[in-house]
Amino acid sequence: MKKTSTLHRGFLSLEMMGVLAIIAVAIVLAVGAVSGMFNKSTINDEIANVQALVTQSRGMLKTQGEYPFTNGAKMTGTLVQFGGVPGNMTINGEKSKGDAKIANGWGGEVIIAPEKVQGSTNNKGFSVTYKNxxxxxxxxxxTKLSGSAMIHEVSISGSNNVGAVTAEKAGSQCKADNGSVGVNTLIFKSNN
Structure with a gap:
């Protein structure tokens, strides 16, 4: 009688393990690229949102050359109530009551408030604050919004800048994230 031996092979061959490793690396790179694209998209969306909030605030909230609001909560709630917030922004609270709040793409609060900007008297200007x-x-x-004709001052995490903000200034004033959470507060001021 002849004895036959059976060859036991592992679950995966070395070649198959190599192919799976390449596929895993490709997936990780693709996820990173998609995440980067979403981040760039969020930044572009929020730049457009600031511009829209400034434009809508000027058009809807200015009365006799001023922004006659007692605080940012009232001014923000009124802008929400009047329908002046871009559709891609999150609104928290009941729109019709005039006390709703706005959140940006990173979950930080957005506040529109009356301001005295660059020597203006009373509340002839206003600010748009972006948190987180x-x-x-x-x-x-x-850098992009400070060069706009609509924005006259930009505060970056407590450092006030009049006029255009250079990339060098922004780089030194913007703080590093805390893990994956942004910690910067931007305040865009308009005196119109």
């Missing part, structure tokens, strides 16, 4: 802004978005938003 990531470092990369902080630098991009500060």
């Amino acid at each position: 802004v990531p470092q990369e978005a902080c630098s991009t938003m500060a």
Whole structure:
């Protein structure tokens, strides 16, 4: 009688393990690229949102050359109530009551408030405050929006800048994220 031996092979061959490793690396790279694209998209959306909030505030909330509000909560709630908030922004609270709040793409609060800007008297200006802004978005938003004719001052995490903010200034004033959470507060001021 002849004895036959059976060859036992592992579950996966070495070649198959190599192919699976390459596929895993490709998936990780693809997820990173998609995440980067979403981050750039959020930054661009929020730049457009700031511009829209400034435009809508000027058009809807200015009365006889001033913004006659006692605080940011009232001014923000009124802008929400009047339908002046871009559709892609999160609104928390009941829109019709005039006390709803706005959140940006990173979950930070957005406040529109009456301001005295660059020597204006009374509340002839206003500000748009963005909280929880990531470092990369902080630098991009500060440099792009500060060059706009609508924005006259930009405060970056407590440092006030009049006029255009350079990339170097933004880079030094925007703070690093705390893990994956942005810690920067941007305040865009308009005196019109």
